Amino acid sequence: MKKAFSTLFLLIFMVLSACSPSPVKDPISSVDVQTEIAPISPAEDSGEVGYPVAAESVMPIYAYPVGTEMEDLPLEEIAEIVVQALAVRDLATVARFVHPELGVCFSPYTYVKGDNPVFLPDQLPELVGSTSVYLWGTFDGSGEPIEMTFDEYFDRFLFSADFSNPEEMAVNEQIGRGNTINNIAEFFPGSTFIEYHFSGFEEEYGGMDWVSLRLVFVQEGGQWYLVGLVNDRWTI
Template sequence: MKKLLISMVILSLFVACKKNGNKPDLQPNDSTTQVKNDSINTNQPKEHKDESLKKINDEVLQVLKNRDYRTFATFIHPQKGIRFSMYAFVDIKGDKHFSKADFEKYEPTKTIFTWGAQDGSGDEYKATINDYLGKWVFSKDFTKGQYSLNNFIGGGNSLNNLKETYPQADFTENYIKGTEKYGEMDWKTIRLVFEDFQGRYYLIAVVNDQWTI
Protein backbone atom coordinates (compact mmCIF):
# COMPACT_ATOMS: atom_id res chain seq x y z
CA MET A 1 0.00 0.00 0.00
CA LYS A 2 2.81 2.38 0.89
CA LYS A 3 4.54 1.65 -2.42
CA LEU A 4 1.29 2.30 -4.27
CA LEU A 5 0.91 5.74 -2.69
CA ILE A 6 4.50 6.67 -3.56
CA SER A 7 3.92 5.60 -7.16
CA MET A 8 0.75 7.71 -7.39
CA VAL A 9 2.60 10.80 -6.07
CA ILE A 10 5.42 10.36 -8.58
CA LEU A 11 2.90 9.93 -11.41
CA SER A 12 1.11 13.15 -10.41
CA LEU A 13 4.35 15.10 -10.37
CA PHE A 14 5.30 13.76 -13.79
CA VAL A 15 1.94 14.83 -15.31
CA ALA A 16 2.26 18.31 -13.80
CA CYS A 17 5.75 18.73 -15.20
CA LYS A 18 4.54 17.53 -18.58
CA LYS A 19 1.83 20.20 -18.72
CA ASN A 20 4.13 23.09 -17.82
CA GLY A 21 7.43 21.92 -19.26
CA ASN A 22 6.82 21.99 -23.01
CA LYS A 23 7.85 25.63 -23.44
CA PRO A 24 11.10 27.02 -22.10
CA ASP A 25 10.87 30.09 -19.90
CA LEU A 26 12.83 32.60 -22.01
CA GLN A 27 13.73 35.96 -20.47
CA PRO A 28 14.87 39.00 -22.44
CA ASN A 29 18.61 38.97 -22.89
CA ASP A 30 20.79 41.98 -23.69
CA SER A 31 22.73 39.92 -26.18
CA THR A 32 19.61 39.37 -28.30
CA THR A 33 18.47 42.99 -28.21
CA GLN A 34 18.54 44.61 -31.63
CA VAL A 35 21.33 47.14 -31.90
CA LYS A 36 20.14 50.61 -32.93
CA ASN A 37 21.55 51.98 -36.13
CA ASP A 38 23.30 55.22 -35.27
CA SER A 39 23.72 56.35 -38.85
CA ILE A 40 21.84 59.49 -39.83
CA ASN A 41 18.30 58.72 -40.93
CA THR A 42 16.87 61.35 -43.25
CA ASN A 43 13.32 60.48 -42.18
CA GLN A 44 13.92 61.55 -38.61
CA PRO A 45 12.34 64.72 -37.16
CA LYS A 46 13.89 67.99 -38.32
CA GLU A 47 15.48 68.83 -34.97
CA HIS A 48 17.22 65.44 -34.88
CA LYS A 49 18.36 65.82 -38.47
CA ASP A 50 19.82 69.24 -37.68
CA GLU A 51 21.69 67.81 -34.70
CA SER A 52 23.03 64.95 -36.81
CA LEU A 53 24.29 67.29 -39.52
CA LYS A 54 25.97 69.50 -36.93
CA LYS A 55 27.66 66.42 -35.50
CA ILE A 56 28.98 65.17 -38.83
CA ASN A 57 30.05 68.71 -39.75
CA ASP A 58 32.14 68.91 -36.58
CA GLU A 59 33.61 65.47 -37.20
CA VAL A 60 34.72 66.39 -40.72
CA LEU A 61 36.30 69.64 -39.54
CA GLN A 62 38.18 67.87 -36.76
CA VAL A 63 39.48 65.25 -39.19
CA LEU A 64 40.71 68.03 -41.50
CA LYS A 65 42.32 69.83 -38.59
CA ASN A 66 44.12 66.63 -37.60
CA ARG A 67 45.16 66.07 -41.24
CA ASP A 68 43.68 62.59 -40.96
CA TYR A 69 42.82 62.25 -44.62
CA ARG A 70 42.36 58.50 -44.50
CA THR A 71 39.45 59.02 -42.14
CA PHE A 72 38.25 61.95 -44.26
CA ALA A 73 37.84 59.49 -47.14
CA THR A 74 35.22 57.57 -45.14
CA PHE A 75 32.91 60.59 -45.38
CA ILE A 76 33.03 60.68 -49.20
CA HIS A 77 29.88 59.61 -51.03
CA PRO A 78 30.37 55.99 -52.20
CA GLN A 79 28.68 56.58 -55.56
CA LYS A 80 28.91 60.31 -56.32
CA GLY A 81 32.40 60.92 -54.98
CA ILE A 82 33.46 64.43 -53.98
CA ARG A 83 34.05 67.76 -55.73
CA PHE A 84 36.33 70.55 -54.48
CA SER A 85 35.56 74.16 -55.37
CA MET A 86 38.15 76.81 -54.57
CA TYR A 87 35.59 79.61 -54.47
CA ALA A 88 31.83 80.08 -54.09
CA PHE A 89 31.10 79.39 -57.74
CA VAL A 90 30.84 75.66 -58.37
CA ASP A 91 32.17 74.75 -61.81
CA ILE A 92 30.80 71.28 -62.52
CA LYS A 93 33.21 70.70 -65.41
CA GLY A 94 36.26 72.55 -64.16
CA ASP A 95 36.40 71.86 -60.42
CA LYS A 96 38.43 68.87 -59.28
CA HIS A 97 36.33 65.76 -58.67
CA PHE A 98 37.35 62.39 -57.24
CA SER A 99 35.54 59.13 -56.82
CA LYS A 100 36.00 57.69 -53.34
CA ALA A 101 38.34 55.03 -54.76
CA ASP A 102 40.49 57.57 -56.62
CA PHE A 103 40.76 59.81 -53.56
CA GLU A 104 41.97 56.87 -51.48
CA LYS A 105 44.36 55.87 -54.27
CA TYR A 106 46.02 59.26 -54.77
CA GLU A 107 45.84 60.77 -51.27
CA PRO A 108 49.00 59.00 -49.99
CA THR A 109 50.97 59.94 -53.13
CA LYS A 110 52.82 63.03 -54.30
CA THR A 111 50.70 63.35 -57.43
CA ILE A 112 50.10 66.99 -58.38
CA PHE A 113 46.60 68.06 -59.43
CA THR A 114 45.29 71.34 -60.82
CA TRP A 115 42.47 72.56 -58.55
CA GLY A 116 41.48 75.75 -60.33
CA ALA A 117 42.60 79.29 -61.03
CA GLN A 118 43.52 81.69 -58.25
CA ASP A 119 41.50 84.87 -58.04
CA GLY A 120 43.37 87.98 -59.05
CA SER A 121 46.39 86.42 -60.72
CA GLY A 122 44.53 83.75 -62.62
CA ASP A 123 47.41 81.37 -61.97
CA GLU A 124 46.57 77.71 -61.76
CA TYR A 125 46.62 76.30 -58.25
CA LYS A 126 48.56 73.05 -58.33
CA ALA A 127 49.10 70.83 -55.31
CA THR A 128 48.89 67.30 -53.96
CA ILE A 129 45.67 66.26 -52.27
CA ASN A 130 47.26 66.63 -48.86
CA ASP A 131 48.62 70.11 -49.59
CA TYR A 132 45.33 71.29 -51.02
CA LEU A 133 43.39 70.08 -48.01
CA GLY A 134 45.91 71.42 -45.54
CA LYS A 135 46.75 74.75 -47.13
CA TRP A 136 43.61 75.75 -49.00
CA VAL A 137 40.59 73.86 -47.68
CA PHE A 138 41.60 74.23 -44.02
CA SER A 139 43.56 77.47 -44.28
CA LYS A 140 41.88 78.67 -41.07
CA ASP A 141 40.81 76.79 -37.96
CA PHE A 142 37.20 76.35 -39.00
CA THR A 143 36.43 74.33 -35.89
CA LYS A 144 36.19 77.76 -34.23
CA GLY A 145 34.03 79.26 -36.96
CA GLN A 146 30.44 80.47 -36.88
CA TYR A 147 28.16 77.60 -37.87
CA SER A 148 25.10 77.67 -40.09
CA LEU A 149 22.91 75.02 -41.70
CA ASN A 150 21.49 75.57 -45.20
CA ASN A 151 22.07 79.33 -44.90
CA PHE A 152 24.96 81.48 -46.07
CA ILE A 153 26.95 83.69 -43.72
CA GLY A 154 29.93 84.81 -45.77
CA GLY A 155 29.55 86.38 -49.16
CA GLY A 156 31.56 88.52 -51.52
CA ASN A 157 31.34 89.47 -55.17
CA SER A 158 31.84 85.91 -56.38
CA LEU A 159 28.74 84.23 -57.80
CA ASN A 160 27.37 81.66 -55.35
CA ASN A 161 25.53 78.88 -57.20
CA LEU A 162 25.70 76.16 -54.54
CA LYS A 163 21.94 75.81 -54.08
CA GLU A 164 21.37 75.68 -57.82
CA THR A 165 24.13 73.11 -58.33
CA TYR A 166 23.08 70.88 -55.42
CA PRO A 167 19.30 71.48 -55.07
CA GLN A 168 18.61 68.23 -53.18
CA ALA A 169 21.55 68.52 -50.79
CA ASP A 170 22.03 69.93 -47.31
CA PHE A 171 25.04 72.10 -46.61
CA THR A 172 26.80 73.47 -43.56
CA GLU A 173 28.81 76.66 -43.39
CA ASN A 174 31.68 77.47 -41.03
CA TYR A 175 32.65 81.13 -41.19
CA ILE A 176 35.72 82.94 -39.88
CA LYS A 177 35.21 86.68 -39.58
CA GLY A 178 37.78 89.00 -41.07
CA THR A 179 40.14 91.15 -39.02
CA GLU A 180 39.98 94.90 -38.42
CA LYS A 181 43.49 95.19 -39.86
CA TYR A 182 42.17 94.32 -43.31
CA GLY A 183 38.76 95.91 -42.93
CA GLU A 184 37.26 92.47 -42.32
CA MET A 185 37.81 91.61 -45.96
CA ASP A 186 40.08 88.69 -45.05
CA TRP A 187 37.13 86.52 -44.00
CA LYS A 188 37.04 82.88 -45.05
CA THR A 189 34.45 80.15 -44.96
CA ILE A 190 34.06 76.47 -45.77
CA ARG A 191 30.83 74.85 -46.91
CA LEU A 192 30.34 71.11 -46.62
CA VAL A 193 27.68 69.65 -48.91
CA PHE A 194 25.96 66.42 -47.88
CA GLU A 195 23.56 63.97 -49.52
CA ASP A 196 22.03 60.88 -48.01
CA PHE A 197 22.87 57.40 -49.19
CA GLN A 198 21.24 54.37 -47.60
CA GLY A 199 20.23 56.30 -44.48
CA ARG A 200 23.51 58.10 -43.89
CA TYR A 201 24.86 61.48 -45.00
CA TYR A 202 28.02 61.63 -47.09
CA LEU A 203 30.09 64.48 -48.46
CA ILE A 204 29.60 65.27 -52.13
CA ALA A 205 31.36 68.64 -52.16
CA VAL A 206 33.68 70.95 -50.24
CA VAL A 207 33.27 74.59 -51.24
CA ASN A 208 35.64 77.27 -49.96
CA ASP A 209 34.81 80.95 -50.17
CA GLN A 210 36.58 84.22 -49.45
CA TRP A 211 36.71 87.79 -50.66
CA THR A 212 37.50 87.93 -54.37
CA ILE A 213 38.46 90.82 -56.60
Protein backbone atom coordinates in the same frame (compact mmCIF):
# COMPACT_ATOMS: atom_id res chain seq x y z
CA MET B 1 67.41 -22.02 1.88
CA LYS B 2 66.65 -18.87 3.80
CA LYS B 3 69.62 -17.18 2.11
CA ALA B 4 68.30 -18.14 -1.33
CA PHE B 5 64.81 -16.84 -0.46
CA SER B 6 66.25 -13.58 0.78
CA THR B 7 68.27 -13.16 -2.38
CA LEU B 8 65.20 -13.88 -4.55
CA PHE B 9 63.10 -11.31 -2.60
CA LEU B 10 65.80 -8.67 -3.02
CA LEU B 11 65.94 -9.23 -6.77
CA ILE B 12 62.13 -8.93 -7.09
CA PHE B 13 62.15 -5.67 -5.09
CA MET B 14 64.88 -4.18 -7.27
CA VAL B 15 62.98 -5.04 -10.47
CA LEU B 16 59.76 -3.48 -9.19
CA SER B 17 61.57 -0.32 -8.13
CA ALA B 18 63.14 0.09 -11.56
CA CYS B 19 59.73 -0.15 -13.26
CA SER B 20 58.07 2.51 -11.08
CA PRO B 21 57.65 5.96 -12.72
CA SER B 22 60.08 8.61 -11.58
CA PRO B 23 58.63 11.74 -9.88
CA VAL B 24 57.48 14.47 -12.37
CA LYS B 25 58.14 18.15 -11.72
CA ASP B 26 55.12 20.44 -11.41
CA PRO B 27 54.75 21.77 -15.00
CA ILE B 28 53.70 25.20 -13.77
CA SER B 29 56.64 25.62 -11.45
CA SER B 30 59.20 24.10 -13.81
CA VAL B 31 58.37 26.16 -16.92
CA ASP B 32 59.43 29.79 -17.29
CA VAL B 33 56.29 31.71 -18.20
CA GLN B 34 56.87 34.60 -20.64
CA THR B 35 54.33 37.32 -21.23
CA GLU B 36 53.66 38.08 -24.89
CA ILE B 37 53.34 41.81 -25.47
CA ALA B 38 50.84 42.92 -28.07
CA PRO B 39 52.36 44.85 -30.98
CA ILE B 40 52.16 48.62 -30.86
CA SER B 41 49.66 50.12 -33.24
CA PRO B 42 51.07 52.34 -36.04
CA ALA B 43 49.43 55.37 -34.45
CA GLU B 44 51.34 54.90 -31.18
CA ASP B 45 54.59 54.08 -32.94
CA SER B 46 54.39 57.33 -34.92
CA GLY B 47 53.73 59.43 -31.85
CA GLU B 48 50.05 59.94 -32.57
CA VAL B 49 47.21 58.92 -30.30
CA GLY B 50 46.89 55.15 -30.21
CA TYR B 51 47.36 52.06 -28.07
CA PRO B 52 48.45 48.40 -28.35
CA VAL B 53 45.78 46.19 -29.88
CA ALA B 54 45.47 42.56 -30.87
CA ALA B 55 45.90 41.82 -34.55
CA GLU B 56 42.24 40.99 -35.02
CA SER B 57 41.00 44.11 -33.27
CA VAL B 58 39.62 47.07 -35.19
CA MET B 59 41.19 50.44 -34.44
CA PRO B 60 38.68 53.11 -33.48
CA ILE B 61 38.22 55.84 -36.05
CA TYR B 62 39.22 59.33 -35.03
CA ALA B 63 36.37 61.27 -33.41
CA TYR B 64 33.90 58.54 -34.31
CA PRO B 65 32.09 56.76 -31.45
CA VAL B 66 32.67 53.02 -31.70
CA GLY B 67 29.47 51.04 -32.24
CA THR B 68 27.48 53.96 -33.60
CA GLU B 69 25.93 53.48 -37.02
CA MET B 70 26.59 56.28 -39.47
CA GLU B 71 23.03 56.41 -40.70
CA ASP B 72 21.75 56.97 -37.17
CA LEU B 73 23.65 60.23 -36.77
CA PRO B 74 22.05 63.61 -37.47
CA LEU B 75 23.58 65.80 -40.17
CA GLU B 76 25.23 68.30 -37.85
CA GLU B 77 26.91 65.50 -35.92
CA ILE B 78 28.23 63.95 -39.13
CA ALA B 79 29.53 67.36 -40.23
CA GLU B 80 31.29 67.76 -36.89
CA ILE B 81 33.03 64.40 -37.31
CA VAL B 82 34.10 65.34 -40.84
CA VAL B 83 35.49 68.77 -39.94
CA GLN B 84 37.35 67.38 -36.92
CA ALA B 85 38.84 64.65 -39.10
CA LEU B 86 39.86 67.21 -41.72
CA ALA B 87 41.65 69.19 -39.03
CA VAL B 88 44.12 66.32 -38.57
CA ARG B 89 44.10 65.30 -42.27
CA ASP B 90 42.36 62.05 -41.39
CA LEU B 91 40.91 61.47 -44.84
CA ALA B 92 40.16 57.82 -44.06
CA THR B 93 37.44 58.99 -41.68
CA VAL B 94 36.21 61.63 -44.13
CA ALA B 95 35.98 58.94 -46.82
CA ARG B 96 33.45 56.99 -44.76
CA PHE B 97 30.93 59.77 -45.32
CA VAL B 98 31.67 60.50 -48.97
CA HIS B 99 29.13 59.45 -51.60
CA PRO B 100 30.39 56.11 -53.01
CA GLU B 101 29.55 56.98 -56.63
CA LEU B 102 29.51 60.78 -56.83
CA GLY B 103 32.62 61.23 -54.73
CA VAL B 104 33.47 64.59 -53.19
CA CYS B 105 34.18 67.73 -55.23
CA PHE B 106 36.84 70.23 -54.10
CA SER B 107 36.30 73.89 -54.97
CA PRO B 108 38.65 76.70 -53.87
CA TYR B 109 35.86 79.28 -54.32
CA THR B 110 32.13 79.22 -53.77
CA TYR B 111 31.33 79.10 -57.48
CA VAL B 112 31.72 75.38 -58.15
CA LYS B 113 32.74 74.38 -61.68
CA GLY B 114 32.40 71.16 -63.59
CA ASP B 115 36.16 70.82 -63.97
CA ASN B 116 36.88 71.02 -60.23
CA PRO B 117 38.58 67.80 -59.07
CA VAL B 118 36.42 65.00 -57.68
CA PHE B 119 37.76 62.11 -55.59
CA LEU B 120 36.06 58.83 -54.68
CA PRO B 121 36.22 57.51 -51.09
CA ASP B 122 39.06 55.05 -51.71
CA GLN B 123 41.18 57.77 -53.34
CA LEU B 124 41.05 60.23 -50.45
CA PRO B 125 43.48 58.62 -47.97
CA GLU B 126 46.15 58.45 -50.69
CA LEU B 127 46.14 62.24 -51.12
CA VAL B 128 47.86 63.07 -47.83
CA GLY B 129 51.60 63.21 -48.31
CA SER B 130 51.33 62.54 -52.05
CA THR B 131 53.64 64.41 -54.42
CA SER B 132 51.04 64.32 -57.20
CA VAL B 133 50.04 67.77 -58.45
CA TYR B 134 46.38 68.43 -59.30
CA LEU B 135 44.58 71.27 -61.02
CA TRP B 136 42.15 72.56 -58.36
CA GLY B 137 40.79 75.51 -60.34
CA THR B 138 42.08 79.00 -61.17
CA PHE B 139 43.10 81.87 -58.93
CA ASP B 140 40.56 84.65 -58.64
CA GLY B 141 41.76 87.81 -60.35
CA SER B 142 44.79 86.44 -62.20
CA GLY B 143 43.10 83.37 -63.66
CA GLU B 144 46.32 81.43 -63.17
CA PRO B 145 45.89 77.67 -62.64
CA ILE B 146 45.90 76.42 -59.06
CA GLU B 147 48.35 73.55 -59.51
CA MET B 148 49.26 72.09 -56.13
CA THR B 149 49.70 68.87 -54.20
CA PHE B 150 46.88 68.04 -51.81
CA ASP B 151 48.90 69.21 -48.79
CA GLU B 152 49.63 72.55 -50.47
CA TYR B 153 45.97 72.98 -51.37
CA PHE B 154 44.98 72.00 -47.84
CA ASP B 155 47.10 74.79 -46.33
CA ARG B 156 46.26 77.46 -48.92
CA PHE B 157 42.53 76.84 -49.34
CA LEU B 158 40.81 73.86 -47.73
CA PHE B 159 41.96 74.49 -44.15
CA SER B 160 43.47 77.96 -44.36
CA ALA B 161 42.03 78.50 -40.86
CA ASP B 162 41.07 76.11 -38.07
CA PHE B 163 37.53 75.42 -39.22
CA SER B 164 37.19 72.75 -36.51
CA ASN B 165 36.89 75.70 -34.08
CA PRO B 166 35.05 78.30 -36.15
CA GLU B 167 33.95 81.77 -35.12
CA GLU B 168 30.52 81.05 -36.58
CA MET B 169 28.65 78.06 -38.00
CA ALA B 170 25.32 77.84 -39.83
CA VAL B 171 23.22 75.29 -41.70
CA ASN B 172 22.01 76.27 -45.17
CA GLU B 173 22.82 79.89 -44.42
CA GLN B 174 25.57 81.79 -46.23
CA ILE B 175 27.62 83.73 -43.69
CA GLY B 176 30.59 84.89 -45.74
CA ARG B 177 29.59 87.07 -48.68
CA GLY B 178 31.89 88.32 -51.42
CA ASN B 179 31.57 89.08 -55.11
CA THR B 180 31.61 85.44 -56.20
CA ILE B 181 28.26 83.79 -56.86
CA ASN B 182 27.36 80.90 -54.58
CA ASN B 183 26.00 78.21 -56.93
CA ILE B 184 25.99 75.30 -54.47
CA ALA B 185 22.20 74.88 -54.73
CA GLU B 186 22.37 74.64 -58.52
CA PHE B 187 25.50 72.51 -58.75
CA PHE B 188 24.34 70.09 -56.03
CA PRO B 189 20.52 69.95 -56.42
CA GLY B 190 18.66 69.12 -53.24
CA SER B 191 21.80 69.46 -51.14
CA THR B 192 22.34 70.91 -47.67
CA PHE B 193 25.52 72.75 -46.67
CA ILE B 194 27.04 73.57 -43.32
CA GLU B 195 29.29 76.62 -43.23
CA TYR B 196 32.25 77.20 -40.89
CA HIS B 197 33.31 80.84 -40.91
CA PHE B 198 35.87 83.36 -39.67
CA SER B 199 35.03 87.04 -40.14
CA GLY B 200 38.69 88.10 -40.43
CA PHE B 201 42.02 88.08 -38.64
CA GLU B 202 43.86 91.38 -39.20
CA GLU B 203 42.18 94.64 -38.24
CA GLU B 204 43.92 96.52 -41.06
CA TYR B 205 41.98 94.50 -43.65
CA GLY B 206 38.60 95.52 -42.25
CA GLY B 207 37.13 92.05 -42.54
CA MET B 208 38.22 91.47 -46.14
CA ASP B 209 40.37 88.55 -44.99
CA TRP B 210 37.35 86.47 -44.00
CA VAL B 211 37.28 82.78 -44.94
CA SER B 212 34.66 80.02 -44.98
CA LEU B 213 34.47 76.28 -45.51
CA ARG B 214 31.18 74.74 -46.61
CA LEU B 215 30.55 71.01 -46.28
CA VAL B 216 27.92 69.98 -48.84
CA PHE B 217 25.75 66.91 -48.21
CA VAL B 218 23.00 65.08 -50.07
CA GLN B 219 20.62 62.60 -48.51
CA GLU B 220 19.87 59.21 -50.06
CA GLY B 221 18.02 56.33 -48.46
CA GLY B 222 17.97 58.11 -45.12
CA GLN B 223 21.75 58.58 -45.13
CA TRP B 224 23.76 61.78 -45.50
CA TYR B 225 26.67 61.76 -47.93
CA LEU B 226 29.42 64.34 -48.31
CA VAL B 227 29.64 65.53 -51.95
CA GLY B 228 31.38 68.89 -51.73
CA LEU B 229 34.18 70.69 -49.86
CA VAL B 230 33.71 74.29 -50.96
CA ASN B 231 35.82 77.20 -49.74
CA ASP B 232 34.91 80.85 -49.91
CA ARG B 233 36.71 84.14 -49.26
CA TRP B 234 36.75 87.75 -50.31
CA THR B 235 37.26 88.00 -54.06
CA ILE B 236 37.77 90.98 -56.36
